[in-house]
Amino acid sequence: MSHYPRDEFDDVPEAPRRQGVHRTKGAVESGRRGIGGVIIAAAIVVILVAAALFIVPKLLGSSATTGPTAGGSSSAPAPATPSATPTPTTAPSSTPTPTQSAPVQxxxxxxxxxxxxxxxxxxxxxxxxxxxxxxxxxxxxxxxxxxxxxxxxxxxxxxxxxxxxxxxxxxxxxxxxxxxxxxxxxxxxxxxxxxxx
Structure with missing residues (x-):
């Protein structure tokens, strides 16, 4: 036996708890579950972005193609009917000319x-x-x-x-x-x- 005075190193417990890189089985499994959740979330984000980039523009493109055609067809007959009525009475031929030249510019x-x-x-x-x-x-x-x-x-x-x-x-x-x-x-x-x- 030694006869030195006691210090903080003499108070080491006989069964110390594990520290540092020692991990329990539960901690490793919970880490794996966390990574799986991140991978699933990333896959969902990729699917949503792909849908936004490829599916939505195709849907909007088909409606945009149909929209101007229908709008152009409906707007062409509408001015023809009103201009046919006022033309005999007041000759507003100068009014349709600027309207037609304005969109051309x-x-x-x-x-x-x-x-x-x-x-x-x-x-x-x-x-x-x-x-x-x-x-x-x-x-x-x-x-x-x-x-x-x-x-x-x-x-x-x-x-x-x-x-x-x-x-x-x-x-x-x-x-x-x-x-x-x-x-x-x-x-x-x-x-x-x-x-x-």
Whole structure:
């Protein structure tokens, strides 16, 4: 036996509890359950994002294609009927002429988003340069994250912007113009396969 005075090292319990990296079986299993929950939550998020990116734009695209056609058809007969009635009485031929010429004018101050929907690098920037050279205000250039497109298309947000969308499409050499109300910009040009600029 030693005759040294007692200190804190002499008070070590005979059966110390485990510390540090020693884990019990229950702690390991609860960690595994936590990871499983995270993986399931991540899978649900991926499914929701995929639905938002691919399914919703297709549904909106089909309604946007049907909407302008029905709106255009219904708006064409409506002005024809009222203009036929007042024309014999007061000759307002000057009134329909400005109404017809106003939609033809393009508002090049509208912000335009240019998106590359191809694997060709720099095609969006090339289209943006062409739009700027034609006098358009390009708000942003990026890669298209919406539903896949088979050809280039110009989208417009509001029906009053259709003439501007058609003018932008003509300046960029794009044949298709559609309405999509969920755009971030008033106009968006999506450069698809076959675009030559």
């Amino acid at each position: 393009a508002d090049k101050t509208l912000a335009v988003g240019i998106y590359n929907a191809t694997s060709t690098a720099g095609l969006g920037n090339r289209a943006a340069t062409a739009a700027r050279n034609a006098g358009w205000t390009v708000g942003g250039v990026g890669n298209w994250t919406g539903s896949p497109v088979s050809s280039s298309v110009v989208f417009y947000k509001d029906a009053s912007q259709k003439a501007s969308a058609q003018a932008l499409a003509a300046d960029l050499g794009i044949a298709t113009v559609l309405q999509a109300q969920q755009l971030g910009y008033p106009l968006a040009a999506v450069v698809g396969p076959g675009y030559t600029g």
